[in-house]
Amino acid sequence: MTTAMTTAAGTAAPAKPATMAQALRRALRDAMADDPAVHVLGEDVGTLGGVFRITDGLAAEFGDDRCTDTPLAEAGILGAAVGMAMYGLRPVVEMQFDAFAYPAFEQLFSHVARMRNRTRGAMPLPITVRVPYGGGIGGVEHHSDSSEAYYMATPGLQVVTPATVDDAYGLLRAAIASDDPVVFLEPKRLYWSKADWSPDAPAAVAPLGRAAVRRRGSSATLITYGPSVPVCLEAAEAATAEGWDLEVVDLRSLVPFDDETVCASVRRTGRAVVVHEATGFGGPGGEIAARVTERCFHHLEAPVLRVTGFDIPYPPPMLERHHLPGVDRVLDAVARLQWEAAN
Amino acid sequence: MRKSSSTTVQELPGSAAYRPTPPPAWRPRTDPAPLLPDPEPFRVLGTAAAAAADPELLLTLYTQLVRGRRYNTQATALTKQGRLAVYPSSTGQEACEVAAALVLREQDWLFPSYRDTLAAVARGLDPVQALTLLRGDWHTGYDPYEHRIAPLCTPLATQLPHAVGLAHAARLKGDDVVALALVGDGGTSEGDFHEALNFAAVWRAPVVFLVQNNGFAISVPLAKQTAAPSLAHKAVGYGMPGRLVDGNDAPAVHQVLSEAVERARSGGGPTLVEAVTYRMDAHTNADDATRYRGDADVETWREHDPILLLERELTARGLLDDGHRRTVADGAEEMAALLRERMNADPVLDPMDLFAEVYAERTGQLGEQADLLRAELAAEAPEATGDPGAGAGGPRGDEGDAR
Ligand SMILES: Cc1ncc(C[n+]2csc(CCOP(=O)(O)OP(=O)(O)O)c2C)c(N)n1
Numbered sequence: 001m002t003t004a005m006t007t008a009a010g011t012a013a014p015a016k017p018a019t020m021a022q023a024l025r026r027a028l029r030d031a032m033a034d035d036p037a038v039h040v041l042g043e044d045v046g047t048l049g050g051v052f053r054i055t056d057g058l059a060a061e062f063g064d065d066r067c068t069d070t071p072l073a074e075a076g077i078l079g080a081a082v083g084m085a086m087y088g089l090r091p092v093v094e095m096q097f098d099a100f101a102y103p104a105f106e107q108l109f110s111h112v113a114r115m116r117n118r119t120r121g122a123m124p125l126p127i128t129v130r131v132p133y134g135g136g137i138g139g140v141e142h143h144s145d146s147s148e149a150y151y152m153a154t155p156g157l158q159v160v161t162p163a164t165v166d167d168a169y170g171l172l173r174a175a176i177a178s179d180d181p182v183v184f185l186e187p188k189r190l191y192w193s194k195a196d197w198s199p200d201a202p203a204a205v206a207p208l209g210r211a212a213v214r215r216r217g218s219s220a221t222l223i224t225y226g227p228s229v230p231v232c233l234e235a236a237e238a239a240t241a242e243g244w245d246l247e248v249v250d251l252r253s254l255v256p257f258d259d260e261t262v263c264a265s266v267r268r269t270g271r272a273v274v275v276h277e278a279t280g281f282g283g284p285g286g287e288i289a290a291r292v293t294e295r296c297f298h299h300l301e302a303p304v305l306r307v308t309g310f311d312i313p314y315p316p317p318m319l320e321r322h323h324l325p326g327v328d329r330v331l332d333a334v335a336r337l338q339w340e341a342a343n
Numbered sequence: 344m345r346k347s348s349s350t351t352v353q354e355l356p357g358s359a360a361y362r363p364t365p366p367p368a369w370r371p372r373t374d375p376a377p378l379l380p381d382p383e384p385f386r387v388l389g390t391a392a393a394a395a396a397d398p399e400l401l402l403t404l405y406t407q408l409v410r411g412r413r414y415n416t417q418a419t420a421l422t423k424q425g426r427l428a429v430y431p432s433s434t435g436q437e438a439c440e441v442a443a444a445l446v447l448r449e450q451d452w453l454f455p456s457y458r459d460t461l462a463a464v465a466r467g468l469d470p471v472q473a474l475t476l477l478r479g480d481w482h483t484g485y486d487p488y489e490h491r492i493a494p495l496c497t498p499l500a501t502q503l504p505h506a507v508g509l510a511h512a513a514r515l516k517g518d519d520v521v522a523l524a525l526v527g528d529g530g531t532s533e534g535d536f537h538e539a540l541n542f543a544a545v546w547r548a549p550v551v552f553l554v555q556n557n558g559f560a561i562s563v564p565l566a567k568q569t570a571a572p573s574l575a576h577k578a579v580g581y582g583m584p585g586r587l588v589d590g591n592d593a594p595a596v597h598q599v600l601s602e603a604v605e606r607a608r609s610g611g612g613p614t615l616v617e618a619v620t621y622r623m624d625a626h627t628n629a630d631d632a633t634r635y636r637g638d639a640d641v642e643t644w645r646e647h648d649p650i651l652l653l654e655r656e657l658t659a660r661g662l663l664d665d666g667h668r669r670t671v672a673d674g675a676e677e678m679a680a681l682l683r684e685r686m687n688a689d690p691v692l693d694p695m696d697l698f699a700e701v702y703a704e705r706t707g708q709l710g711e712q713a714d715l716l717r718a719e720l721a722a723e724a725p726e727a728t729g730d731p732g733a734g735a736g737g738p739r740g741d742e743g744d745a746r
Contacts, residue, residue: 043561047635048561048635049634051561071563071569072529072532072533073534074533076532099497102498103534143497281708310709310712311706311709312698312709313701322694322720328719
């Protein structure tokens with residue numbers, strides 16, 4: 001629920017329907033306006049405004065040097081961003097699609113993630129890597145991957161993913177302001193989701209690393225993030241018919257991980273299901289379930305369950321609905337939380 | 344004040360005595376001059392060479408171009424009807440696509456990108472199988488070994504090292520195989536492009552790289568992609584010949600590629616061919632080309648339409664009359680009608696195929712997930728799953744092959 005925000009200047013800004021894409025664009029624009037060190041670079045980010053139009057108008061407003069169409073080479077883009085950051089800029093890199101970020105992994109893992117550590121803090125890299133990710137948009141091969149586990153497994157990277165229009169703005173501002181590198185995962189099937197949102201900057205930019213409770217409930221906690229948040233909210237509504245009162249926690253940030261909010265919720269409800277569309281085996285849910293179990297074991301009435309994509313390469317669009325965890329699969333898991341009865 | 348010749352380097356008196364004689368490995372091993380492309384793209388049409396061109400080849404090229412154009416317009420229409428998820432059209436680039444298919448022998452391999460459905464079809468692949476990726480029913484709709492066509496490749500330039508490796512392996516086995524790999528102008532900026540060219544040259548692999556320079560990588564024009572004099576010039580740095588050809592001149596593309604293929608086959612090593620052409624349609628049906636280019640540019644290129652250019656030559660030489668033209672057009676129309684009809688049927692898909700061919704032996708975890716999906720499908724439509732219900736969960740259950 002978003003209401004009219006009060007801007008830093010103190011004037012009330014009316015909330016109007018806005019898409020997540022618009023909020024992201026606005027965040028980039030405001031960050032560039034506030035800080036001349038912020039530079040946007042990537043494939044097609046200039047004249048075209050990005051294939052999802054997130055950078056639309058930035059080159060016109062700030063010039064080609066601030067919003068730069070690069071040659072088509074992800075390793076080059078991120079590698080150049082490393083050098084730019086070394087020299088005091090704050091590069092915001094756009095990777096066109098999840099699976100096209102892979103050529104840049106060498107730079108990301110070998111340099112971006114560990115530069116602060118290897119230089120004993122002398123050379124932090126304030127780089128934001130924006131990656132549209134996830135499925136559900138009918139994309140052909142290589143356009144629907146959920147790669148968050150790779151990023152999460154790399155120390156030195158922060159991994160952030162918004163699920164609401166508000167957070168798209170606030171978290172991207174926070175990511176760009178962060179002095180450490182952030183992999184900013186944009187759930188592309190929520191790009192066109194709408195909410196009433198103030199076009200003026202919210203006064204407070206959310207700190208990274210805090211989860212948000214999206215729905216209060218008492219009988220179990222759904223722990224989720226990004227594109228699966230709306231799925232879980234819908235499941236929670238549907239579950240009321242079965243007498244389940246579900247709490248929905250939106251992680252927003254996978255690294256750093258908000259143990260406090262998650263565990264406070266699970267301790268109250270005693271049951272938890274982790275929901276995401278990335279594959280399950282070796283996926284983010286395993287880490288989350290382990291943490292919850294380690295910290296909340298004595299409060300748990302049932303094992304922490306996972307509802308995830310299947311452990312297969314992302315399927316072609318005509319079959320993706322069978323792969324993506326939907327409301328029914330979440331509800332089935334919730335039903336399985338009646339552990340005592342089942343065993 | 345730089346002069347072009349190295350003899351102009353001013354040496355201090357006596358300094359030469361301190362310069363070590365470079366060991367042999369330091370000296371350039373190849374004279375770059377023969378590797379350099381001509382400054383102008385090679386042309387046949389409109390030159391004296393056209394008169395000497397084999398009429399049969401010209402007519403074959405013509406027929407294939409017309410069919411190729413019709414294929415492109417038909418596939419584009421299928422996107423509007425929602426029959427294809429996406430189609431990256433090669434309208435305007437048909438001469439490159441068709442020539443790439445025609446210069447290869449049966450034992451050779453083609454390594455196409457997502458834009459090169461037409462090259463695959465011109466090589467003999469069933470058009471519906473070629474469109475599977477773009478329709479969205481499977482990632483690769485054909486057995487690559489059947490026609491020796493690697494899967495249509497979406498990540499840019501990543502197919503190029505594969506082509507090098509395959510060609511190298513074939514040569515190690517003593518087979519007479521050439522690999523022809525297609526890539527766009529944008530793809531030449533990727534690291535994989537550079538690594539592939541370097542490997543190919545060092546190994547003298549029987550590979551031909553064809554860059555279809557169609558002016559844009561989505562919205563980014565060539566001038567923002569490279570500062571090289573031409574993309575063909577890039578070859579020299581790796582030690583292979585670079586060839587520049589008019590990509591809208593079908594006999595010219597055919598000739599340059601044939602020479603490169605034969606050179607590779609005879610042990611002469613790789614060649615980089617840049618075909619200068621133009622993408623007449625938007626990047627894909629999802630792209631708005633008016634954001635980054637004007638109609639005037641597109642109109643200019645219409646005058647260099649590959650079909651128009653060849654038709655002019657054929658007509659002038661009396662090789663093509665209205666009757667023949669109609670026969671060719673009718674053939675293309677028939678092909679399009681058949682394609683339309685076949686694509687209008689919904690593909691019959693078995694969701695259980697999701698678990699087939701992930702591994703040679705299905706893992707236990709996948710077996711469990713297959714059980715879950717099977718139960719869901721049974722709940723959706725009890726009769727429709729066609730599931731014999733056997734072998735629940737075990738490795739390599741009852742679903743058989745993915746295709
Ligand atoms: C590694 C990688 N990065 C980005 C993309 C997204 N993408 C698809 S096509 C394209 C432009 C390619 O241009 P070019 O190589 O000139 O080929 P063309 O599409 O013009 O045939 C881009 C950036 C991709 N497919 N792969």
